[in-house]
Amino acid sequence: MDAKTAQTKPARIKPAKLTRPSKLQLDDLVLANKILFRFNIVDAFGHISVRDERDPKNRYLMSRHIPPGMVAARDIVTFDMNSNPLTHIGMPQMSERFIHGEIYKQRPDVISVVHCHARPLIPFGTAKGARLRPLTHMCGFLGCGVPIYEIREAGGMTDMLVRTAPLGKALAEVLADKSVVLMRGHGATMVGTSIQEAVFRAIFATENATIQMQAHALAIGGKVEFLSDEESAKSSKGRNVPRAWTLWKHQITAGR
Amino acid sequence: MDAKTAQTKPARIKPAKLTRPSKLQLDDLVLANKILFRFNIVDAFGHISVRDERDPKNRYLMSRHIPPGMVAARDIVTFDMNSNPLTHIGMPQMSERFIHGEIYKQRPDVISVVHCHARPLIPFGTAKGARLRPLTHMCGFLGCGVPIYEIREAGGMTDMLVRTAPLGKALAEVLADKSVVLMRGHGATMVGTSIQEAVFRAIFATENATIQMQAHALAIGGKVEFLSDEESAKSSKGRNVPRAWTLWKHQITAGR
């Protein structure tokens, strides 16, 4: 994997020639916003992006600066990998869009990125010594490790937001080749090889966090049995993602 | 109880003669799927089956590979006791259908089986030393003991799923004559003498788990008073199951 390719290649920005993203990709991205809101992964804050299938090495799609639960297709902005908007110019954009651009630069395998403040994940980024680890086969993607991003190391005393490309690059470096990175005093960022997988990981990482807090409390100092590395790796494959997506899409469409 | 009868008798599969299951049994099974989803016992995953009343020794009914909340009567598949589909041939089926077939083989008294990932049950299968025990008279069915299935003992390092008849047989053996078996790093399986009882046990085992975690935390190292064996046995009888079912059916029918 050549993680630096996208980063060193200058973005071929041709705004004048920008066609509209495909309806399918727009629909999936809008639906993903609604699912993340429906399951309390995002509230007024948080965002999900996807590589633009028209030019996946150089562009990504994400909503403009509005709450995820209110996103419609017309709100989807095209960004270059330096997180400059190529459409919706002059409108407010997400301060933390650099999370997305910088991860895409360093991770050619990543197609979609979620950034969120899901409540149950916060304690694992702030309680010293706590480690988010996979408790069930739905969360095998956590088995490769869940690093914690301490923004003080990259930026000193900040307002905690990933407002610049260097802060985003530092986050991507802490994420490295993992699926999820926790952000101390802030939230988490998770990646996937599709919109569906990134959403799945956001929802089930959060589920795992809730259950793991209960398991530790129940064990009171005793041992909790997590998935082994091999179990994690094996259980990460299979039909889980499309099956869950089918239900979530059904729930949003049916207004539930 | 001759637990081996069904297992040794070869299934009399006559697909050509398969009549449709009765509307009553189909309706109950579909309703059970919706109730389990409504009360967060299942999400996109999990399933419930029932012995086919047309040939209860040799066949059972369960939905094809779709989320329980989306199941309709047309999705109900007839399986033989080796978990081969006799209808809906060529469509994707539940990977873990062997849970159901193997339990029916070993437990002639069991009419219905639920497999789920209900969140509050997970800690009891993973926190060393924890035991799920009955805290109220609604959960007397837990009083006979709640074993834990460690799939590593039956299958070594797996993807955690009960994908084969031998893994299902091992699970049925750990369940033995109990009502509920927890599955480490996975979920739980519960059985009943009717669809209604299996659903009741799934919902109230989960309620018990939530309350028991709170009781242990409140006691902080102190004693929690569980139902005695005699109290458990006595409180397992009575009008609880049909009364609860009446409400749940009402709630689903009224769309609440």
Next chain:
Amino acid sequence: MDAKTAQTKPARIKPAKLTRPSKLQLDDLVLANKILFRFNIVDAFGHISVRDERDPKNRYLMSRHIPPGMVAARDIVTFDMNSNPLTHIGMPQMSERFIHGEIYKQRPDVISVVHCHARPLIPFGTAKGARLRPLTHMCGFLGCGVPIYEIREAGGMTDMLVRTAPLGKALAEVLADKSVVLMRGHGATMVGTSIQEAVFRAIFATENATIQMQAHALAIGGKVEFLSDEESAKSSKGRNVPRAWTLWKHQITAGR
């Protein structure tokens, strides 16, 4: 207070002359059932009664054996103080109606009784050493003490249900002059001088339980500051009950 008056006077049962309860009292009792269900104080189980305003010393009103959330005015049964039904003869009645009749016999000041299995109250009846105590001014009614009913003392090994007059009488004696009695391995019973007050106490006792568990966990062995006896007594008076009832009635009426 002469708690024995009602008990020793024989019930003047004149079924032939029974007029219908007033619409106002029926409406309040039906509404109370729906409120208790809406706020998860009762599920398929639990019940609320009120002294019959036509003959408050000798009769009370309560629904027949159906889930509280499904109760309508036509389901309200008139009972004598020995908990014999005077209407709806031959229909199934609540097994535990003796809770109500026996409390009315011993507590002339009590107008309404709630029996429930509200989840957060269960740990306080089962964790040894735990005491439910008032944490806020909404729960001053807990300040006089919350006794625990151990049915083993009254009935030995039972199915946990208050199925007889002697078991009900024993419960009323443990309740004594308090507002709430917890029932080990079962639930709780609370009383009030009106339907509104009994419902209020059921809901806020449950709220207090949830908050108190959190307070103890947060204090980790340290002290939690409860209301003093004087604060409890003073905060029990005032406009809280009617104001809360106004909202709850509005929510039920508006279908929320």
Next chain:
Amino acid sequence: MDAKTAQTKPARIKPAKLTRPSKLQLDDLVLANKILFRFNIVDAFGHISVRDERDPKNRYLMSRHIPPGMVAARDIVTFDMNSNPLTHIGMPQMSERFIHGEIYKQRPDVISVVHCHARPLIPFGTAKGARLRPLTHMCGFLGCGVPIYEIREAGGMTDMLVRTAPLGKALAEVLADKSVVLMRGHGATMVGTSIQEAVFRAIFATENATIQMQAHALAIGGKVEFLSDEESAKSSKGRNVPRAWTLWKHQITAGR
């Protein structure tokens, strides 16, 4: 900041000349009531006020004595800074309106005040040694400290309510220049430079409390890393409040 100016200047009450508050301010205040109810910050109890933009030094607006979730524009009362109603004379008013008047007198910078019994905040006011501190950048406003009001110090044994101007003045003095004050055995009061900011602080202080309890439990005696003073101060600025308000308004308007 001259906190005493408003307090020493006599209120220029001219009821005869009272025009109606602007529709915009009324709409925002009514919406704030509904948002606080929707997010469980208030139930039947609690209230929010705002300085009257027609005469901000001498008057404030707040609903009459009804549950916040039922408030309409016609229920908004105009009060002077001694918390005397200038409209809706003779109707029942909030017992604790002195919280609002006395804070406005001492804090010229405060435009809006919320008083609530939000459940997760209660443990932090009652568990000895517990301190509510900012865990994420959404709650930087907690970084300046969260004092606890012990009403016994100001009023001895009371019914816990801030029923008088002196009790309100004592609360305002404990609040001092902070954003939130916890009230032992009661609830909390938070202030803001706008209705939107006061609501934001009520909702996110409550979120922080829930997460912080989990973080302490997960750390089991270990350290939890809070925002530093500098991080708190920096993260308190920015676009968070209007963005959250946009979503909340959307949710209320859409009936969700």
